[in-house]
Amino acid sequence: MLVGILSMQRIINYGSFMQAYGLKKTIESLGNEVHFVDYHPGTVINIQKSIHTTSIRRNVKDRVQMKLFVNLFKSKYLKSLGITSEYNYDTKVDVLVIGSDEVFNCFQRNPEIGYTLELFGENSKAAKTVSYAASFGNTTYDKIEKYGKKTEIQNCLKKLDQISVRDKNSYDIVTKLCGSSPKMSIDPVLLYDFSKDPLFNRKKSTHRKKYILLYAYAYRFTKEECDKLSIYADRNKLNILIMGGPQHIKGKLITCSPYEVLGYFENASAVITDTFHGTIFSVITHSNFSTIIRKSTNGNYGNEEKLSALLGTLGMKNRIVTEKNSFEEILVCKPDYHHADEVIIEEREKSLFYIRECIE
CATH class of the missing domain: 3.40.50 (Rossmann fold)
Structure with missing residues (x-):
């Protein structure tokens, strides 16, 4: 079976890499072919400042080291996941798995992510579309209502074949929006035995x-x-x-x-x-x-x-x-x-x- 994982696999940090690796390896161990699917970045609907990062003059040596690290991450480490510089937007797979990570977070301050309904399954061409250990991050039900996103998120979630989340906040939001409770699953870094x-x-x-x-x-x-x-x-x-x-x-x-x-x-x-x-x-x-x-x-x-x-x-x-x-x-x-x-x-x-x- 061909399985696509729609996640934040291109984000340059160890957590994103290892959750992507863990989920991919787990699904492959069940006898499936797995590849990653990309999404089109959305609009940042509520730019929030980073904690303790305003007006910081970064050390030149650290800045150079981090830039080299980012370049190496993109050219070598992502490649080891089967992720290349060419983006793959093809959702025509047997099963599309959305997650893990904060794929349901509506308030991504990173402009390369933003708020996009593709991370809620919109326009999926898969025979079956599900989520795995998805998280709303620090998005709450009150924020969803405040920014007028309740109806469109609700409509997308109700179209998913199955939903699993990884934390209570996400569980409560899905329950309120859909009228039924999602499954609770652990993050792939806990799921996979590294x-x-x-x-x-x-x-x-x-x-x-x-x-x-x-x-x-x-x-x-x-x-x-x-x-x-x-x-x-x-x-x-x-x-x-x-x-x-x-x-x-x-x-x-x-x-x-x-x-x-x-x-x-x-x-x-x-x-x-x-x-x-x-x-x-x-x-x-x-x-x-x-x-x-x-x-x-x-x-x-x-x-x-x-x-x-x-x-x-x-x-x-x-x-x-x-x-x-x-x-x-x-x-x-x-x-x-x-x-x-x-x-x-x-x-x-x-x-x-x-x-x-x-x-x-």
Whole structure:
């Protein structure tokens, strides 16, 4: 069977790459031919500022390193997924799978994405169109109503043959719009067992000295947070490695292959992240981690909807940084992964059943 995946596979970050890789490999393991399908970018209907990124003068060295990384990502790493510079808009497949990632997020500030109904299945020529672990991100039902998008999104969702989402916010939105509940599925990075994939050999990604790993998009850690992280690293005699983008802190910026990322997480003495996939990378490598949740306030692009749901499902909300629970206090005790591992195994079975149901 020919299966198309309509996702955000061209976005240059490790999370997007690995969710695309994980879903592709999972569907292929069921005996299907899989390729990625592109969408036409839509209009940015509500430009929101990035968290802590306004008026930042980026270090020239970091800027050059990131530019080289982006070029390599496009020419080499995306190619390993079967994604070339030529865009593929052909949705005439047996099954079109929309997802994972924030494909339902109406407020994508990236002009290369924007708000496009193609990510809701509009104009699909597939015999069957479904979603897998789709997320509305920080889009809420109230925002959909406020910006007058309720009817057109509702019409598109009701035409989908089956719907699965990955977080409670998305679940609630679909339930309200469609009058029926979608399936809950886990993100492909949790679904796929990367530990059994020889390309993700974690021994290749070691760093000689002990280190703390900071994983976030560029300059998302505040200067205050960076000051505290510097003190923590000095006190514990740890090097600082930075991944995802440069920050307001002295450390080594890592722009490695996606196949080496999990090794950096697994070998870290501690991980601090504020991203969804950074948290998942920490969980599947059993890292000693702490997660900072950003609120969607004052025009900031928050992530509390998806991160709270993820850590709640895994029984790991005690890894969230709060006013009463600092990252230093959290990192004193390493996570107990027994319950989380059991949840992941159970959710994998449910999610695989859903995929089989959609495709077979």
